[in-house]
Amino acid sequence: METKAPGKLYIAGEYAVVEPGEPSVIVAVDRVLTVKLTPSDDLGRVFSSEYGLRPVVWTRDDDDSIQLEHRPFDYVMAAIAVTERLRGERGYEPRYFDLHIESELDDSSGRKFGLGSSAAVVVATIAAINDFYALGLTPTERFKLALLSTARVAPRSSGGDLAASTFGGWIRYTSPDRDALLEDLECNETVSETLGSAGWDDFSVTQLPEPETLELLVGWTGSPASTERLVKGVEKRTPVDSTSHEAFLAESRGIVDALVSAMQAQDASRTLELIRAARTLLQGLGETTGIQIETEKLHALCEIAESHGAAAKPSGAGGGDCGIVLAGPETDNDAIFVDWQAAGISRLGLGVYPSCGEADVCDSETDGSEAGDSGAFGSDASDSGASDSDARESEGGEA
């Protein structure tokens, strides 16, 4: 049994999207993480290069709760624990299984690109367990389980990476109230009840059309950045209720709303204008907070793309990782790649991972209607051409 989940890149709305209901634009990319699940007898193991030479080993307590041997709580175990809890609530018999994880979302030495490996590992793990027990979870239910799992490890995370990895394609995303959901999950409710709780009211995902005349180019700075540390730093310097934070949110909302409209209208020049506005906004946030969002390398990456007529910005929290470029037909992409190489920036040859076709969700539409569909990222995903790594093999100079 094998499931795949793609990585992602933020296009706009970073930092603001951490606030429930604030919009962002994200794209799923065709580098994937693969989880292979095999049934086992009296304990479960997770094999991944992430854990070194030995697997993470888990067992069950008498009360059916998942126990971890020797290791700190992590994303995979959070996904197993939350999905197993739902499995128990739905009355399916517990079984043991091993997971073998392989990822294209780090470079060969294990350095992360910032393509959302933590999200992909959670999404693919949940898809594998869904297939194993034949739980019949919809894409939205799997996203919700992924968000609850992630919130236990990284409560600040907006879950935009999980949405891109679950639904694929280009999406507009707004996050739910993770504090309320965690409280529901920890204190009061079952997982089943939490899937329908009011904490999801601000959550939405809308499919966006792929730009017809703009190409997505991606540059990697070679330095991994800690999203959690950057978000914490920004929050410390602009408290949630401060005027500057309110102004930042309003400006981000204006840019993302306009970007969504421009994308829906296939208005390429307006789209480029708004990518530039999103970059300027993040530069301002960096200046206000003293947090280095646009590092020297990200600055060079963007300026080089701009000098050849494209629009560019850091993707996600910045501080390293990747920058995104939208290039029109008149842009000389090869000239950008040559200049990037001279500046020590690697091109990542990424395409867009296709949408699962289920990405128009707001809370009122969820649960039930898609039951039984394991979605594009269930076991069927291995048949998808887009997850075939051949599809992204490309010219020289790439990481």
Ligand SMILES: Nc1ncnc2c1ncn2[C@@H]1O[C@H](COP(=O)(O)OP(=O)(O)OP(=O)(O)O)[C@@H](O)[C@H]1O
């Ligand atoms: N192949 C894997 N096997 C098991 N766990 C993994 C794997 N890849 C990533 N993870 C989990 O995700 C964590 C990395 O998350 P982190 O947020 O630092 O990176 P990312 O999600 O790739 O980047 P970004 O948040 O910038 O998009 C790892 O510490 C590990 O817990």
Ligand SMILES: C[C@@](O)(CCOP(=O)(O)O)CC(=O)O
């Ligand atoms: C800054 C933030 O809005 C985006 C983080 O993106 P990334 O994981 O650095 O690619 C944080 C979040 O959405 O959880």
